[in-house]
Structures are given as C-alpha cells and as structure tokens.
Amino acid sequence: MSDHTLQLADSIAKLHYEHDFYAHLSMLASAEFAFNPDLSKAGLESSFSGFKFDQRKYISLQQAAFEEGPKIESDENPDVDWEKIDKKVYAFQNRLYGTINGDLNDTRLKKFTDFSVKCYENCITYESMYPQSTSNPWQPVVKILECGRLLYVSDSLNELKDFTNNSISSSVSKKNRGNIGIVVKGQAPTIRGFVIDDRYDIQKIVYSFLRREAPSHESPVSLSKIQAYLKTLGYTWSIGNIQIKITTPLKKTGFVGSTSKGFFVIQTLNDLISSYRFHRTKVDSINTIIEQYHIRSREFGDIDLQKEFGGLTINRID
Amino acid sequence: MGKFQSIELGAGESEFGRKFYPKCLETDSDLSLLNTNCIDVITDAHKICVDDGSFDRVILCNPFPYGFVREEGLVLLREIVRILKSKGQVILIASSRNPTCQPQRIKQIANALELGTDVKIQIQVTAINLQTQYPEQKFYRFDGIETKPNTEIILQIQKS
Numbered sequence: 178m179s180d181h182t183l184q185l186a187d188s189i190a191k192l193h194y195e196h197d198f199y200a201h202l203s204m205l206a207s208a209e210f211a212f213n214p215d216l217s218k219a220g221l222e223s224s225f226s227g228f229k230f231d232q233r234k235y236i237s238l239q240q241a242a243f244e245e246g247p248k249i250e251s252d253e254n255p256d257v258d259w260e261k262i263d264k265k266v267y268a269f270q271n272r273l274y275g276t277i278n279g280d281l282n283d284t285r286l287k288k289f290t291d292f293s294v295k296c297y298e299n300c301i302t303y304e305s306m307y308p309q310s311t312s313n314p315w316q317p318v319v320k321i322l323e324c325g326r327l328l329y330v331s332d333s334l335n336e337l338k339d340f341t342n343n344s345i346s347s348s349v350s351k352k353n354r355g356n357i358g359i360v361v362k363g364q365a366p367t368i369r370g371f372v373i374d375d376r377y378d379i380q381k382i383v384y385s386f387l388r389r390e391a392p393s394h395e396s397p398v399s400l401s402k403i404q405a406y407l408k409t410l411g412y413t414w415s416i417g418n419i420q421i422k423i424t425t426p427l428k429k430t431g432f433v434g435s436t437s438k439g440f441f442v443i444q445t446l447n448d449l450i451s452s453y454r455f456h457r458t459k460v461d462s463i464n465t466i467i468e469q470y471h472i473r474s475r476e477f478g479d480i481d482l483q484k485e486f487g488g489l490t491i492n493r494i495d
Numbered sequence: 496m497g498k499f500q501s502i503e504l505g506a507g508e509s510e511f512g513r514k515f516y517p518k519c520l521e522t523d524s525d526l527s528l529l530n531t532n533c534i535d536v537i538t539d540a541h542k543i544c545v546d547d548g549s550f551d552r553v554i555l556c557n558p559f560p561y562g563f564v565r566e567e568g569l570v571l572l573r574e575i576v577r578i579l580k581s582k583g584q585v586i587l588i589a590s591s592r593n594p595t596c597q598p599q600r601i602k603q604i605a606n607a608l609e610l611g612t613d614v615k616i617q618i619q620v621t622a623i624n625l626q627t628q629y630p631e632q633k634f635y636r637f638d639g640i641e642t643k644p645n646t647e648i649i650l651q652i653q654k655s
Contacts, residue, residue: 237638240559244590244642259599263565295560302594 183276186325186363191371194326197317198359199373202230204314205238206377207430229355230377232332239299242314243306249431250307257305266298273327285340289327289362296322326361334358340368348372376422379412383423387433387442394451397439400424428452501552502578504540505561508533509635511588512554519554520545541570548580556588556634557644562595568604576614576652585650588623588634590642598648605650617651 186193247253273293279286300315307313321328331337337358338346345358349372360370386406391398400416403424407414414423424440427433434443434452443449474482501519503512510533512519521535522543528534538544540561553575555562562568575585589596598620605616623645625632636642 233638236560237636237640240557240593240636240642241640243594244592246592257597259594259597260603263600263603266565298564299594306592306594 183272183322184325185276185327187365189326189361189363189365189367189369191369193324194321194328194359194361195371197321198328199376200317201314202235202373202377203426203429204312204317205235205242206230206380207312207426209238209241230357230373231355232330232357235330235332235357239314243303246303246307246310249312250310252307252309254306254308257302262298262302262305265301266294269297270294289329289360292329293322293327296328321361326363328359328361330357330359332357334372337370337372341370342368345370345372374422376426379407379414380423380427382410383407384427384433384442387427387440391439391441392444394434394436394441394448397436397441399439403440500550501554502543502545502550503554503556504543504575505555505558506534507556507635507637508639509556509633511556511629511632511634514632515629516552516554516586519552520550541567541574543574543578545578547577549578550583551580552584552586553579554586554588557590557593557596557642559593559595559637562593563597563601563604564595565600565604568595568600569607572601572604572608576608576654579652579654581654583652585648585652587648587650588644589646589648590644591646593644596646596648601648601650613655615653615655619649619651621647621649623647 270290273290274281277286277290281287281290296315296318300313300319303310303313303315318328329340332355334346334349334354337360340360345360349358353372353374356373356375358370358372360368362368383403383406386403387398390396390402400419404414404416404419407419424433424435427440428435432443434441434448434455436451436455441448441452443452471482474480499518499520501512501516503516503519503521504523506512506521506523507525508528508531510521513521521533522538522540523534524537524539526537529537536544540555540558561571563571579585587596587601598618602618605618608614609616623629625634625643625645628647634642634644
C-alpha cells in the first residue's frame with residue numbers, strides 16, 4: 178500500500194467493494210483446499226451441508242493462511258522483521274486517523290478503524306512472510322481501503338442491521354443467515370453492506386463431486402452436468418453464476434482444472450499440463466487482442482492504455 | 496482458586512492444560528463452551544476474573560487472532576503478570592508462523608512492561624516435537640480443524 182494520505186470516498190455503492198471482499202474470502206477459503214485433509218476425500222457432500230462461513234470460520238481461515246502458507250506459496254521468508262511491521266502499522270493507523278472527521282473514540286467508528294488497521298497489518302505481515310506471493314488474501318481488502326472505504330466484518334445480523342439502519346436485513350435470505358457480512362463507510366455517516374451468499378458451501382460440494390466424477394483430465398464433467406447435479410441438491414443456479422461463483426474460484430485454488438470439455442480435479446502432471454495448455458492458449462489469444470488495442474490507441478494520441486484503464490476490470494477474463 | 500496451580504487461557508476444547516499440568520483451571524471467553532466439561536470458567540484473557548498472584552503458571556495454546564501484538568499484547572501480558580505469583584511462568588505453545596506468538600514481538604512487549612516496574616521477564620524459545628512431547632494431544636483452530644504447533648515459548652517471570 179502506498180504511503181500517500183488516505184482520503185475517504187463519497188460513494189459506498191456495493192459495486193465498489195463486493196468483488197474485492199469476495200476475492201479476499203475466496204483466497205482464504207481456497208487455501209483450505211491445500212491443507213484440509215477432509216476435502217481430499219471423495220463423496221463428502223453431506224458433511225458440508227451445515228457449513229457456515231461465520232466469524233469462527235473467518236478467523237480460523239486467517240490463522241490457517243499464515244500458518245499453512247508454505248503449502249500454497251512458492252517461498253517463505255524465515256527472517257521477518259516484526260518490529261518493522263509494527264512501525265508500518267502505527268504509521269498507517271496515524272494516516273487513517275488523520276483522514277477521519279469524527280470522534281475516534283466513538284464505539285462504532287472504532288470498530289471500523291480497528292478492523293481496517295487489522296486488514297492492513299495482516300496484508301503486510303503476509304507480504305513479509307511470503308514475499309513472492311501473488312495470492313495475498315488481504316490484498317483485495319486493502320484495495321477497498323485504498324479506495325477510501327473503511328470496513329468491518331461481523332456474523333451478527335443484529336449488529337449489521339444496527340450499523341446500516343436495517344438496510345441489510347431485507348437482502349439476507351434465510352440460508353445465508355449466520356454467514357459473515359461486510360459493512361463499509363466512506364466520508365458520509367451512512368453505512369452500507371451485505372451478508373455473503375452460500376457460494377463457499379457450494380464450492381465444497383462441487384469439489385467433492387468432481388473428486389468422485391472427474392478425478393482426471395480424461396473424465397471431465399461439463400458445466401451443465403454440474404448444474405444438473407446441484408439441482409438435485411436443491412440449488413437452482415444459472416450456468417453464469419456457477420462459473421463466476423463456483424468453478425472459477427475452484428480453478429483459482431490450483432486444485433481444479435478445465436479444458437473445453439469440462440472440469441476435473443488436478444492430481445497428476447498430465448492433468449496439470451492439460452489444463453495449463455487450455456488456459457495458455459486463452460491467454461495468448463487475449464494478448465493478441467490487447468496488442469491490437471495498443472496499436473489502435475495511436476489513433477487517439479499518445480496515450481498509455483495501461484494507465485487509462487486504472488485497474489478497474491469490468492468483464493473479468495476467468 | 497486456591498486449589499489450582501495453573502490456568503489455561505483460550506483453552507477451547509483441547510484440555511491441554513488439564514492433561515499436562517495437574518490442577519489447571521481451564522478458561523475461555525467463548526460462551527458456547529459454557530455447558531461443556533472442557534471449561535471451568537468463562538473469562539476474557541485481557542480481563543481475567545481471578546485475584547492477583549493466584550497461579551504459578553499460565554498456559555496459552557496458539558492464540559489467534561488475539562495474542563502478543565502491540566498494545567493489545569501489552570494488555571494481555573500485564574494481565575498475565577498480575578495473576579501470577581511472584582515467581583511464575585508462561586507456557587506458550589505456538590506455530591512459528593502465527594503472527595501473534597512471535598518471540599521478537601513478545602520480547603518487545605516484555606521490555607515495555609518491565610520499564611518502570613520491578614518485573615523481570617526471561618524468554619526461552621524451543622522447537623517441539625508433538626509426537627514425543629505431547630503424544631495423542633490434538634490442538635484445534637477456532638473452527639475445530641486441527642492445527643500443529645511446532646514451538647514452545649517459555650516466559651520466566653519474576654516480581655519482587
């Protein structure tokens with residue numbers, strides 16, 4: 178995170194933080210595929226039926242991300258300078274306090290500032306422990322902060338309702354109650370947020386299904402088969418939703434692969450090569466398109482497209 | 496509390512203190528553990544509901560997200576020192592990658608606590624082998640999934 182002064186944003190519309198918060202949770206949850214032995218056993222769908230992404234799970238996944246990092250990261254720094262981390266956290270905290278017009282001892286505001294500082298601390302701690310990481314789980318939430326939004330997470334619906342003047346309660350379906358929710362605050366006193374859906378529960382169900390039905394690249398299952406299977410369990414999800422919320426996050430764990438024929442669990446080198454080849458071809462094709470855009474940008478003057486797009490992705494290429 | 500020599504903070508359901516340190520009071524702040532046999536007292540580790548100088552030993556197993564970090568860590572250590580007898584020890588079983596149990600941070604917090612007081616703290620860090628030192632003992636995360644700590648940090652605390 179850069180050292181410039183923070184500035185709280187005017188807008189707290191959901192689109193500004195929803196994707197990043199889910200990305201944060203997906204990174205935490207996906208790591209569990211690497212170290213939870215229960216997930217490697219086939220046919221465990223029934224045992225996942227009661228899965229809740231509550232505060233306990235959230236805290237535990239954070240702990241696991243630090244402790245089990247070597248299983249998912251390519252390197253580890255054995256000489257972390259904890260004093261330096263603490264100094265950086267104090268500096269960030271001071272910068273954050275400097276941006277707030279309000280009573281810093283106010284209990285509600287304190288929850289936001291404490292949680293936001295903790296997110297920053299976890300981010301730089303992870304960065305120091307695993308310097309080569311490209312999947313720091315706190316990077317997306319620090320992005321929410323960098324964009325001027327303070328955040329706080331809780332699994333108490335009453336607390337979330339209280340923060341948002343009940344605006345959150347109408348959007349929470351019964352099956353998602355007990356899951357954590359995020360609330361954010363910008364410049365204005367208004368607070369908005371949402372409770373997360375049951376995508377992590379379903380990701381585990383689908384992963385288990387793939388372990389049983391698609392244990393290699395030679396036996397892939399299609400999206401429509403996954404959709405039909407979920408329907409038998411009472412989940413009526415569209416293909417698009419399954420892709421965005423289930424299969425793409427699963428692929429990002431590195432434990433699930435895909436080709437044009439469907440999805441499968443990566444267990445051998447051949448599985449890995451097969452999925453790599455498919456995705457490499459897609460990346461090469463996209464790079465060709467990007468190159469063409471750079472060439473066409475000359476028509477519009479001397480502009481840097483990379484700078485112009487500002488990091489905001491609308492259609493994510495997954 | 497006179498019959499107890501040790502106290503475990505944030506004990507959860509592992510009963511580590513009870514198994515390895517006789518006369519250990521098991522505590523946790525989680526109200527849902529109230530009706531289990533694992534916990535004797537529900538209390539916050541930062542505001543422990545026992546008298547000053549009550550115990551010889553304080554035990555913690557891989558605390559997270561609370562622990563020995565900056566001001567919060569100082570509050571925790573100060574509270575631990577308060578409930579220990581004049582010569583006491585802290586046994587911290589930890590993962591070497593748990594940010595809340597780092598010897599460098601604990602040393603810093605111990606130094607801050609020693610300043611202007613008559614408390615002296617010595618820190619000793621050793622690697623542990625769970626199978627030989629704590630056979631059949633399981634350690635758990637907050638969600639009940641097993642975790643495997645690999646370090647023992649002992650703080651010898653002397654108050655005059």
